[in-house]
Amino acid sequence: MDSDLFHELLYLNILRLQRRKVLRRRKRRWSVHPANRDRNPNGFFWKNFLKLKEDDQKLFALTRMNRPVYNLLLNIISPFLKKPKQQIGVEERVVITLMYLAYGTPFEIIASMHKLGKTTVRNIVLETCEIFWLHLCPIYLSEPTTAQYKDIAADFLKLWNIPNCVGAIDGKHIAIIRPQNSGSLFYNYKKFYSIVLMASCDARYTFTSASIGSYGGQSDGGVFQQTKFGQALLENKLPLPPRAPLWNGSSTDFPHFFVADAAFPLKENLMRPYPGAQLPRNKAIFNYRLSRARRVIENSFGILTARWRVLRKIHL
Structure with missing residues (x-):
């Protein structure tokens, strides 16, 4: 078989396999799950956390931080978490991450509480933790003089x-x-x-x-x-x-x-x-x-x- 023809057939077979893989991939039924469409008024952050955080003991129980430290963290991190047209605000992202770090709660549980997708919560935690490390490490883990x-x-x-x-x-x-x-x-x-x-x-x-x-x-x-x-x-x-x-x-x-x-x-x-x-x-x-x-x-x-x-x- 001619070498060029062989490579063309190989390339076409690869394209067919990729197409089959795409077709087999499960299509999303909804862009936003119906149970999560009322996230803004009824999600944990909006319905519960914003009220509970007024109590210092409740704030510490949820985030493992007292109020001055919590406010300081928000002030340092907020500029790096802001995104144009983001649907999930900076404080909600920080709260989701702190709740995961404080108790190791599975992403599925946090997602159901906040009326978000599991993958969304996972991405928020990973991204926010990386920002914590990049911007807090030079302040609190700098080499002593x-x-x-x-x-x-x-x-x-x-x-x-x-x-x-x-x-x-x-x-x-x-x-x-x-x-x-x-x-x-x-x-x-x-x-x-x-x-x-x-x-x-x-x-x-x-x-x-x-x-x-x-x-x-x-x-x-x-x-x-x-x-x-x-x-x-x-x-x-x-x-x-x-x-x-x-x-x-x-x-x-x-x-x-x-x-x-x-x-x-x-x-x-x-x-x-x-x-x-x-x-x-x-x-x-x-x-x-x-x-x-x-x-x-x-x-x-x-x-x-x-x-x-x-x-x-x-x-x-």
Whole structure:
């Protein structure tokens, strides 16, 4: 068979297959489902939320935010959520997203409450979450300065009795449904599929850095070394304060450091506990003091998941 004829027949067959696929595709019966046509007066946002938000306790229960924080979020995010001729307003989009993040409510339930389609709700949540990350991250997760690291070290000494510590680091596995054709990439040592949230925090449970989306099949130490923060820390590129004595009157200067568990590498500015169970008293005391400071990041993850319960659910 002539080569050109062969390619023409192949092209025609591809067109026929695509046409059949389009014809088999289910046609939408309505542009807007009849049950959702009265969304403006009878949807949850219009009928219930606008009244309930006048009560501070109800507002917090629905959005997991108090009024000043809720208003601040709207002021920051509103310019980036506005669209020409949009049918769903900025505040309604934010409320839908916060209700999903606060409780992990399935999209079908939120859609029925707000009289919207499931796909519409899903797109709103994904788009709004991306805008949250892009515009809130530079404000609330910006890299601390040298002066701020000094303040963090002072807090660790005052609250947790460990000198020269500028943060605690750990990873948290977020359960997901295994993506198709992903093999064992997301299958972790805890025997479920996950992605990893790698983060550091200060002595007062405030996150100072975060990296999201690494494979659950990797160790925390491996994930840490792949993040920008981890690479900067290991290469001594973070603006950490200069060496300083561990206590008043000491003549030996010691570097400022982060604390982590045994899954992380031991470096000049990254401390991990001594391995083993039967340790000498001085090493056992060191492990106790280090673990006491490292517990701050575990508590921070606990506070995070208590506030945003979507992190306790299984996600696609």
